Amino acid sequence: MKHLQLRSLRVRLGAFIILIFLLLIVLMAANNIIAFREIQNKIYDSMKETLTIYQNRLNASFSTTEKYLKNFAYDDGDIRIIDKSDFSSEQYFSSVYHVQKSFRSALSIYAIDGFFLYSLSGDTFIEETQSDSAYNTYKNIQNEICRKLKLNTFLTSENKGKWFPVKISGRYYLFRVIQIHDSYVGAWISTQNALQPLVGNKLNQSIFLINDQGLVVSDNPPLKKLSMEGLSENDSYQYTVVNKIKNLIVSCQVDFGKLYIISLIPENQFFMDINKYIPFLIVIFIIVISLMTLTAYIINRWVLHPLKLLNTAIYSLKSGNLEVQIKADGVCIEYEEVNNAFNEMVNEIKTLKIDVYEESLSKQQIHIQYLMQQIAPHFLINCLNMSYQLAEINRTDLMKTMLKDLSQYLRYTLSSGQTVALKQEIMHVQNYIELSKIRYPNSITLYTDFIPETMQATVIPLLIQNFVENTIKYEVVxxxxxxxxxxxxxxxxxxxxxxxxxxWDTGCGFNSEVLERLQDIGGYSKDASTMHIGINNVLQRASLIFGPENCSFHFSNRLHAGAQIDIELPFIPFFIKEELF
Structure with missing residues (x-):
């Protein structure tokens, strides 16, 4: 375990960064004792410039985050769907997923601890936070947000349009909240994280935020309140006493709210005599340069070189090389895990490619079965035999009608695509009935009752004809x-x-064994041993074209009648339909 820790990139780089940081702190402390006034001016100007730079960074960061919140709040239609609170609808879950995905992407772009969307009408709270944060911390934040929004004490008139501090469980957070309809969209960041790049690990008691009333709104502050008198004036230095130590105040007001960044510089830093340490500082400078050079080499060896290998492998994979692999030995443990994950991903892609190929073969097999069903050889042979018999008895009129209907039947079955309009399918069924009436005169009657709006509905070929053919095949005598x-x-x-x-028909209906099997549509359509190729083919083609969740088939015996089939498909007008498969 200890060996693995020493190989960790975090431990290795952390050790060098801490070492360099400590040496720089010593260097800064040594420079602070050259002269009180000179160093006072330099430190003040330097800190003022640092605060100004960081103020600009914060202003820019919070401004871009606010712009994202506004764009999300006013342009995202998912908020309206979530406001409706239809928890059972697919649109609701899709909208929640889109919101979470947008927040997750935003977290990787903006320096923020978390984003949230709270729907007051449905009491729905959606959030995305940084993964390295404690669960209890953000649970407390969530509860406090919901509680104050319900009480209408969170987004007050003073807080609208700006970032404002809120104390939750002993810690301060900066919030920006926008109300849209019955929902609230917002973001937050702890003041500690907001100041962390400026503060560092050694100065977290001397740099903090205050509001326009002088109240300190940072965690573990050195004092609770600071006088605002003269803070905005730049012609004189301001001081305050903390723990019996006089401190120089450096302040900078931010643009995104009524807040000030405050830095306290202890006065005793200006009295330290460092003249005798000047030679030592020169040595320290040389050591720092040497350490920086060594750091550059280590970063290149432990970070940049493995990244280059990973980048080369990714480009090789993009070019279609599924045999690419990255050696995981001899690198830091983090890169070893990444390399192993990459190698596993390549293997899974190869497996997925095989699965897709097998699925394509399965779909081709279904299409072959469909072509076999289209040809319907037994029906074609029967029609040709009937034509021959009509010719023998000189019934040329019926023979001409049969051959005409048969040609139309073959034209439809052999030339139709994956989908047709319901009107075309009904014309084919009527043509099939006319053919069958020649074989069975006075034995078949067709009744239709179609709503005109449905005649342009998109259906699969032979959807209805298959079931009509089964009726004629098994019931007509x-x-x-x-x-x-x-x-x-x-x-x-x-x-x-x-x-x-x-x-439905007026025949004898399904027998009990067949009807029982047809009740389990999923199992029936997957049963390769079924003898009813036509029904099985219709079920599978409808599932492929419209999706198994969008089509339903129900088989039953009608009271005082025969078999009944109920079919339900999405209504898609054929003339505007796009290919679904």
Missing amino acids: PGKEIAIHISSALIQRDNGTFVHFTI
């Missing part, structure tokens, strides 16, 4: 009349408009 009823209706659901088809 000479001398017995069978009625076939087909109807359509439009149904409005939460996830869109659907077209509902009902097909």
